[in-house]
Amino acid sequence: MLVRLFRLLSCLPLRWLHRLGATLGWLVYLLAPSYRLRLQTNLQRGGYSALLWVAIAESGKSLLELAFVWCAPPRRVLQAAQVENWVIAQAALDSGKGVIFLTPHLGCFEIIAQVIASHVPLTALYRAPRKNFLKPLIEGARARANLILAPADLGGVRTLLKALKRGAAVGLLPDQVPQNGEGVWADFFGTPAYTMTLPAKLQNMTGAIILLSYAKRLPGNGGFSVRFLPCPPLEGESPAQQARALNQAMEALIAHCPAQYFWSYNRFKTPAGIENAPA
Numbered sequence: 001m002l003v004r005l006f007r008l009l010s011c012l013p014l015r016w017l018h019r020l021g022a023t024l025g026w027l028v029y030l031l032a033p034s035y036r037l038r039l040q041t042n043l044q045r046g047g048y049s050a051l052l053w054v055a056i057a058e059s060g061k062s063l064l065e066l067a068f069v070w071c072a073p074p075r076r077v078l079q080a081a082q083v084e085n086w087v088i089a090q091a092a093l094d095s096g097k098g099v100i101f102l103t104p105h106l107g108c109f110e111i112i113a114q115v116i117a118s119h120v121p122l123t124a125l126y127r128a129p130r131k132n133f134l135k136p137l138i139e140g141a142r143a144r145a146n147l148i149l150a151p152a153d154l155g156g157v158r159t160l161l162k163a164l165k166r167g168a169a170v171g172l173l174p175d176q177v178p179q180n181g182e183g184v185w186a187d188f189f190g191t192p193a194y195t196m197t198l199p200a201k202l203q204n205m206t207g208a209i210i211l212l213s214y215a216k217r218l219p220g221n222g223g224f225s226v227r228f229l230p231c232p233p234l235e236g237e238s239p240a241q242q243a244r245a246l247n248q249a250m251e252a253l254i255a256h257c258p259a260q261y262f263w264s265y266n267r268f269k270t271p272a273g274i275e276n277a278p279a
Helices: 003-007 014-031 033-046 047-069 074-079 086-094 109-117 132-142 154-165 200-207 238-252
Strands: 081-083 101-104 120-128 148-151 167-172 184-187 192-195 209-217 223-229
Touching: 003 047, 014 033, 014 047, 033 047, 047 109, 047 209, 074 081, 074 132, 081 109, 081 167, 086 101, 086 209, 086 223, 101 154, 101 200, 109 167, 109 209, 109 223, 120 154, 148 154, 154 167, 154 200, 184 238, 192 200, 192 238, 200 238, 209 238
Parallel strands: 081 223, 101 167, 101 209, 120 148, 120 167
Antiparallel strands: 184 192, 209 223
């Protein structure tokens, strides 16, 4: 049922989906108290409370645009993406060292993998949805040409390592809350957040180049501006210091279009089996 609905929605123009999504964002905000509180609290943590109204609409857009990104024909999806500086990514790929693309929950982050895969094969770390009824939709939508999905487990990490060692490209969501034992506590907008250590580990083990990427929603025409940036060094003697450097890089990236960050995401939760963040 959900797959059929998304396929039907994908036939609509993207600008229509964004308009409907903005309305949906407000409905969810008004009807879901826990969602409303988390959105407000996270915006306050980030120092972007003044963007609340815009962020409400952008959150709704991020939901309905998934129908377009996941279910529309790949050619139509890529036509909506204006790639501004692929030359940065191509230079990193030409080095032969392997490239780690870090794409946080910013803008239309789901389209980034398809953009990269339209140029080179990409192995993306993937965590299966908790709800079984979502698996056919998400897994089928992400199984596009040149896009290889690696499960978020030890086997998946080995797959990423193999790809990097042969000079290929891999993709990660750096602000996704990791599982037990896969992260450390590090400040994110001044609040401790359980943060993955995998990007720094992969770079240390392979010498790969880390790039940041995001897709900003454009006003009016409903398209996206896809951008690639060098990542500041994830320096530090400890995983916690490296994780803090990673979060600082994410904070700087979010500043490019802060209203389009996924502020309703439960970024500051404590994963099962992990002690609470130190005071």
